[in-house]
Amino acid sequence: MTSEQQTDSDRPPARRLSRRQWLLATVLLLAGSSCVSTQNQVAQLPSRYEIESGDLIIRSDLKIKSDHPLIEELRTIQRDVVQTLALPKPHRPVVIHLFSDEERYSQYMQARHPNLPPRRAFFIGSPTELGVYAHWSPNVNEDLRHEYTHGVLHASLRTVPLWLDEGLAEYYETAPGSPQRMHREHTQRLAVALKNGWRPDLARLEKIEEVAQMGRADYQEAWAWVHYLLHDAPGGQELLVEYCRELRKAEKPPHFYDQVAKSFPDADLRLASYISLSLTDHGRVTWASGEARVGKPEVRPE
Ligand SMILES: [Zn+2]
Missing domain, CATH: 3.40.30 (Glutaredoxin)
Structure with a gap:
């Protein structure tokens, strides 16, 4: 079978x-x-x-x-x-x-x-x-x-685009005690990438439909978009809610970037500054790791 x-x-x-x-x-x-x-x-x-x-x-x-x-x-x-x-x-x-x-x-x-x-x-x-x-x-x-x-x-949901599926999974995988569900590893790598000339590009990211094409940099960018929309972008959470409403019935995910661009024509630039000025202090991670704060995860069956 x-x-x-x-x-x-x-x-x-x-x-x-x-x-x-x-x-x-x-x-x-x-x-x-x-x-x-x-x-x-x-x-x-x-x-x-x-x-x-x-x-x-x-x-x-x-x-x-x-x-x-x-x-x-x-x-x-x-x-x-x-x-x-x-x-x-x-x-x-x-x-x-x-x-x-x-x-x-x-x-x-x-x-x-x-x-x-x-x-x-x-x-x-x-x-x-x-x-x-x-x-x-x-x-x-x-x-x-x-x-x-x-x-x-x-x-x-009937369908979930890859970038959002992984962005949310990366967001919620952080330890419950993590401040604002910060992902230290992603944040550090994103800051370094920005210094090396990388720029967020949601239109590019959401074109990736197969995991084989999705590298680590794409996972961390997906996490960053989710974090930015939920924590900083005015009306960002509402945009995601509305988008998920479409995903309940859509057979193929509609383009999210088009909807973001209506609210933030410069969304990619905004995410870049969110990474360098809010998630980090000009590329320097200043907050402690959530996992370190809450201790080792519980691993015993009972
Ligand atoms: Zn996953």
């Missing part, structure tokens, strides 16, 4: 990727096939424990208490995303498949999704499920915040 799926692969096993990939791939699903290998027989989805919390379902190898901070963190993200963008009620649940460790996770992904590259976590949206695949690790909170954000968006 084959199935066309949207997949999100964001991180390598041990650290953030230098280049993130969102693939539109045809994946051979071996479940149900008569020729299931021995490896496939042991590569099963976590099913020992299940927690259902509203539109969030977590199936896990390890027991997680229903009041675990991770669950509340994800519920908070869901509420924030829905409220910030005035999204309609989700029409599908998001299922998180949480493996006990990297080995079991990798074994499953290699057996069931052999065409996908090895990554720390995935979001796979298919006609049958909005699924997040991840495993317990020191990065599990960040991984789940990022991938679950994709799930929340796709549960409410």
Whole structure:
């Protein structure tokens, strides 16, 4: 059986990727096939424990208490995303498949999704499920915040343009205690890029439709646009809300830049000065890392 799926692969096993990939791939699903290998027989989805919390379902190898901070963190993200963008009620649940460790996770992904590259976590949206695949690790909170954000968006909207999908996922992956959801790594790189002559270009960014074409610089620019629109641009949040209203029904995302240009003809320049004067002090990051402030993320199952 084959199935066309949207997949999100964001991180390598041990650290953030230098280049993130969102693939539109045809994946051979071996479940149900008569020729299931021995490896496939042991590569099963976590099913020992299940927690259902509203539109969030977590199936896990390890027991997680229903009041675990991770669950509340994800519920908070869901509420924030829905409220910030005035999204309609989700029409599908998001299922998180949480493996006990990297080995079991990798074994499953290699057996069931052999065409996908090895990554720390995935979001796979298919006609049958909005699924997040991840495993317990020191990065599990960040991984789940990022991938679950994709799930929340796709549960409410018919289509999501790549730049906005990744920009919002990068925005919400930051630790809950991060001041204004600042992303230190992106901010530093954006400041350096500006000094080296780079300039924001939303019209260019939103033309990227395939993850294979999207490099790290594009991810950080997508984050910057989302941050600018939500925190600084007058009427920026309303623009996003209105745009998401169109995405509820649109089969193909309409151009957002045209709508931004009506409010801010010089939007690209405005973002450049937002990066150099508001996010940084002329390129110097002066605020502390949110992760450092709130401490290491909670990683224990219970
Ligand atoms: Zn992503």
